[in-house]
Amino acid sequence: MAQMWITMGPQHPMTHGLWTLRVKVDGETVVDTEAELGYIHRGVEKIAEARDFTQITPYCDRLCYVSAMTWANSYIYAAEDLLEVEVPERAEYVRLIAAECQRLASHLMWLGAYGPDIGSLTLMTWCMRDREMFLDLLQELGGSRMHYNYPRVGGIKRDIPVGFADRLIAKVKLFEHRIDEYEMMLDESTIWLVRLQGVGYAKAEDMVNAGVSGPNIRAAGVNYDVRWAHPYSVYDQVDWEPAVEKPTSVKGADCYDRYRVRMEEMRQSCRMILDAIEKIPGGKNTNYANGDEMILAKAPTRAPEGASGFSHYECTRGASQFYIQGGGDGRGKNPYRLSIRSPMFITIPYVAKTMIGYKVADIPAIMGSFDPCIGETDR
Amino acid sequence: MVGDVTDEALKATKIKQFLSVLAGRYFNWAGRKSLFTLHLGIKCCAIEMAAAATPRFDGDRFGVLFRSSPRQSDVLLVNGPISKKFADKIVRLWEQMPEPKYCIAMGECAISGGPYFQSYNILEGVDTVIPVDVYIPGCPPRPEALIDGFGLLREKIIRIGAAPSSGRKGDKPIIVGED
Amino acid sequence: MRITNEQADTAAQAAVEVITGRFGGANVTASVEHHANALKMAFVRVHVPPQHWTALAKHLRFDLGVNYCSMVTGTHYPEGGADRGWEVVYHFMRQPVEDQAPHTNTVHIAEALKGDAIPLEFEIVITLPQGDTPSVPSVQNIWVGADWNEKETWDLVGIQFDGHENMHRVLNPHDSPDGFHPLQKQHKIRYHDFNEMYDDAQGFGRKPTDEGRVK
Numbered sequence: 119m120a121q122m123w124i125t126m127g128p129q130h131p132m133t134h135g136l137w138t139l140r141v142k143v144d145g146e147t148v149v150d151t152e153a154e155l156g157y158i159h160r161g162v163e164k165i166a167e168a169r170d171f172t173q174i175t176p177y178c179d180r181l182c183y184v185s186a187m188t189w190a191n192s193y194i195y196a197a198e199d200l201l202e203v204e205v206p207e208r209a210e211y212v213r214l215i216a217a218e219c220q221r222l223a224s225h226l227m228w229l230g231a232y233g234p235d236i237g238s239l240t241l242m243t244w245c246m247r248d249r250e251m252f253l254d255l256l257q258e259l260g261g262s263r264m265h266y267n268y269p270r271v272g273g274i275k276r277d278i279p280v281g282f283a284d285r286l287i288a289k290v291k292l293f294e295h296r297i298d299e300y301e302m303m304l305d306e307s308t309i310w311l312v313r314l315q316g317v318g319y320a321k322a323e324d325m326v327n328a329g330v331s332g333p334n335i336r337a338a339g340v341n342y343d344v345r346w347a348h349p350y351s352v353y354d355q356v357d358w359e360p361a362v363e364k365p366t367s368v369k370g371a372d373c374y375d376r377y378r379v380r381m382e383e384m385r386q387s388c389r390m391i392l393d394a395i396e397k398i399p400g401g402k403n404t405n406y407a408n409g410d411e412m413i414l415a416k417a418p419t420r421a422p423e424g425a426s427g428f429s430h431y432e433c434t435r436g437a438s439q440f441y442i443q444g445g446g447d448g449r450g451k452n453p454y455r456l457s458i459r460s461p462m463f464i465t466i467p468y469v470a471k472t473m474i475g476y477k478v479a480d481i482p483a484i485m486g487s488f489d490p491c492i493g494e495t496d497r
Numbered sequence: 498m499v500g501d502v503t504d505e506a507l508k509a510t511k512i513k514q515f516l517s518v519l520a521g522r523y524f525n526w527a528g529r530k531s532l533f534t535l536h537l538g539i540k541c542c543a544i545e546m547a548a549a550a551t552p553r554f555d556g557d558r559f560g561v562l563f564r565s566s567p568r569q570s571d572v573l574l575v576n577g578p579i580s581k582k583f584a585d586k587i588v589r590l591w592e593q594m595p596e597p598k599y600c601i602a603m604g605e606c607a608i609s610g611g612p613y614f615q616s617y618n619i620l621e622g623v624d625t626v627i628p629v630d631v632y633i634p635g636c637p638p639r640p641e642a643l644i645d646g647f648g649l650l651r652e653k654i655i656r657i658g659a660a661p662s663s664g665r666k667g668d669k670p671i672i673v674g675e676d
Numbered sequence: 677m678r679i680t681n682e683q684a685d686t687a688a689q690a691a692v693e694v695i696t697g698r699f700g701g702a703n704v705t706a707s708v709e710h711h712a713n714a715l716k717m718a719f720v721r722v723h724v725p726p727q728h729w730t731a732l733a734k735h736l737r738f739d740l741g742v743n744y745c746s747m748v749t750g751t752h753y754p755e756g757g758a759d760r761g762w763e764v765v766y767h768f769m770r771q772p773v774e775d776q777a778p779h780t781n782t783v784h785i786a787e788a789l790k791g792d793a794i795p796l797e798f799e800i801v802i803t804l805p806q807g808d809t810p811s812v813p814s815v816q817n818i819w820v821g822a823d824w825n826e827k828e829t830w831d832l833v834g835i836q837f838d839g840h841e842n843m844h845r846v847l848n849p850h851d852s853p854d855g856f857h858p859l860q861k862q863h864k865i866r867y868h869d870f871n872e873m874y875d876d877a878q879g880f881g882r883k884p885t886d887e888g889r890v891k
Contacts, residue, residue, distance in 0.1 A: 127586075128583060128586055129535070129536075129537050129567075129586070129590060130565075131536045131563075131565045135538065136538070136539055136540075136577075136583065155846055155847065156580070156582055156845070156846055156847040156848065156849070157539075157580055157582050157583045157586075158539060158540055158577060158578060158580055158583070159580055159582070159618050159847040159848065160578060160580070160613040160616050160618065160619055161613070161616040161617050161618050161619070161858060161865075162613075162616075163832070163859060164616070164617065164858055164859055164863075164865055165612075165613065165615055165616055165865060167865075168615070168865055168868065176612065177612060180540075180541055180612065183540060183541035183544055184544060195713060195714060198712075198713035198714070199711050199712050199713040199714075200712075202712040202713070203712075203713060204713070205713070205714075227544070230547075230551075231547075242551065243551055243552050246547070246548060246551035246552065246553070247551065247552045247553065250548075250551075250553050263545070263548075263637075263639065264541060264544060264545065264637055265541065265636065265637070321775050322773050322774060322775050322776060323743070323773065323774060323775050324820075325773075326743050326744050326771055326773045327743055327744070327819060327820050327821065328820040328821050329744060329745055329746070329819070329820070329821025329822075329825075330821075331744070335773060338775075338776065339776030339780065339781035339782060340772070340773045340774065340776065340781065340782045340784070341781070341782065341783050341784055342771050342772065342773050342784065342795070346677050346678045346679060346786045347679055347771070347786070347795035348679070348717060348769075348795060348797060349678040349679060349714070349715050349717065350713075350714040350715065351714065353678065354677060354678035359677075359783075362781050362782075362783060363781065364776070364778075364779050364780055364781045365776055365778060365779075365781070366778060366779065367778050368777065368778050370775075427711075427712065427713070428767065428799070429711065429713070429714070430746070430769070430797065437746070437769075439746050439747050439767060441747060441749050441765065441767065443751065454751070455749065455751045455859075457747065457749035457765075459746055459747035459767070463824060463828070464821050464824055464825070467823075467824055468820075493540055493541065496847060580849075581849050582848075582849040582850075614866070614867070615865040615866045615867050615868070616865065616866070617858045617863065617865065617866065618847075618848065618858075
């Protein structure tokens with residue numbers, strides 16, 4: 119039978135974003151693939167050279183829009199490395215709580231988009247309903263449902279509101295029961311198991327050599343996590359473990375392992391949030407004024423030429439990194455070069471090669487299990 | 498070229514206008530609450546569009562249904578910045594949609610380039626390449642604003658009838674939030 | 677659980693000694709640096725001239741176990757002097773990740789990791805002189821993860837990677853003009869002059885010839 123190239127073009131309901139996947143098919147089997155990115159390339163790295171360090175935070179929110187708080191945090195840690203700032207401990211705790219709430223919202227968005235790929239529209243409605251709980255919490259902190267502009271160089275914009283802790287604890291405890299509901303629906307569903315198991319194998323060392331990181335590695339059996347390997351916040355003081363799965367085959371982790379590791383990560387995030395809100399210095403029911411030294415340290419606004427800073431961060435989809443060189447604008451108010459490392463930019467070409475050998479119907483299952491988000495890919 | 502009106506299209510337009518005057522009112526009344534939107538997610542506003550379709554805000558009760566193919570949809574909801582690479586493709590999507598069709602520019606990036614107005618790769622608004630009927634400001638606009646935008650589009654449909662999109666150049670677009 | 681500062685310092689010190697022992701005479705300087713924020717962890721910074729980069733890359737990958745290529749950054753310094761016209765900065769990590777047998781996994785305890793298993797960050801800085809054709813040997817065959825990173829660096833900054841197969845535009849459109857690399861400093865962003873922006877913020881002054889034109 120003749121082989122032909124099919125374009126799963128930029129506008130496609132299954133691609134989770136705007137990119138083209140061209141597949142060469144021989145009947146139903148995928149023989150070769152080619153990924154094409156860059157449909158929403160905004161040139162953020164160039165725009166950032168004309169912005170102050172505080173003005174760049176909203177751009178970083180909009181990099182991976184599903185997981186905005188983690189990307190803003192990722193940039194802020196690199197800016198603090200460049201400007202040499204010490205962050206007060208309460209601010210670190212609030213950043214941790216916000217980042218883990220965002221991780222929950224992002225994994226729910228992943229599951230809510232993955233369900234329809236496999237055929238379960240119910241899952242979309244359930245997950246988006248639960249995601250709204252966490253968006254409300256993040257809206258209390260940052261002011262908006264999706265782009266919060268919350269961390270500042272040296273701390274956070276404003277403290278947790280009065281009563282936030284009670285709402286947070288109630289919602290997280292309710293959500294832990296909801297995770298049980300999801301697992302009850304999915305873990306024994308024949309359709310789910312048949313479509314996810316045995317599909318999309320990826321081995322750990324191949325993935326690391328290709329630059330893949332995050333839950334995709336933990337699904338392949340190693341509990342490597344930037345939060346303990348290159349520690350940055352108060353993760354060593356809260357009670358958690360990285361979620362890790364046992365791969366089912368010598369060929370590596372399949373889609374089912376990647377699904378399970380994200381469900382387990384959601385449980386660990388709940389555990390972290392409940393522990394952190396109790397341990398927060400200053401108490402969970404106090405609210406410090408904006409700019410108070412408990413939540414925001416004084417930070418320089420200029421970085422001299424020759425200074426540079428970088429930081430790795432465990433974003434929802436992998437390890438992200440910002441590298442900033444100071445000295446822009448002649449006086450150092452802007453970065454001279456801001457470089458962004460997106461885990462998905464590296465993972466998507468790798469995933470495109472993972473699909474070779476499977477059927478066309480397996481493409482959404484494999485693609486979705488790696489959790490692509492094109493906003494960060496195309497910065 | 499994009500936007501040129503050929504002779505055949507002009508004739509077809511005139512016939513359509515004649516028919517739409519005859520059957521127009523009924524057609525608009527029936528069609529305005531059944532707006533099939535193209536399943537196109539460009540950037541962050543797409544997540545708010547998805548949230549508008551989910552249980553809390555539920556756009557489906559207003560007749561907003563998402564279709565995968567442009568041949569089957571009425572509304573092109575542009576929810577992100579248009580890059581140079583994608584400009585040609587969004588025009589092609591627009592041209593593939595059958596008349597009557599409407600375009601909603603959702604979010605700052607689609608209206609004017611948004612935070613990326615200085616970028617070397619982003620168009621300053623989708624209205625540089627396709628005609629827009631309703632603008633919904635916000636970054637991102639709340640799902641309630643998106644539903645309000647659809648409501649204003651319904652009022653516009655009643656007002657202008659099923660006029661072809663190339664004839665709507667002089668018509669003032671509606672901006673959500675302006676009274 | 678976390679990697680302690682002592683573990684990171686020990687690992688960085690050991691790596692610096694190995695690199696200096698092997699490449700010290702070839703104008704390669706390796707040093708232990710510390711982050712200035714958060715927990716002030718140690719990392720390794722190496723300055724290497726482009727002609728020794730391939731040898732150092734192979735040494736890092738096969739002898740030191742650096743298995744993860746994180747990022748490749750290219751920067752243009754039009755005013756950096758004769759010796760510093762371009763800079764290519766590679767970031768790597770050494771990660772203790774190995775293939776697992778079926779139905780088993782590895783649960784690392786951070787404080788118990790020793791020697792080469794301690795995770796470590798590397799920053800490799802390659803400085804190139806002023807000129808119009810900066811080029812660096814490609815490490816596409818050593819780390820698969822460097823492949824698309826190098827494509828992006830060429831696309832945006834214009835640094836050539838010798839020996840890189842299948843180089844093509846990844847973020848800019850494929851029909852971008854040859855030699856258009858937007859992150860070079862001679863390209864300015866739109867409305868870079870703020871006066872131009874504030875005088876006509878809404879675009880009311882757009883000329884009629886600009887109507888409908890794709891800017």
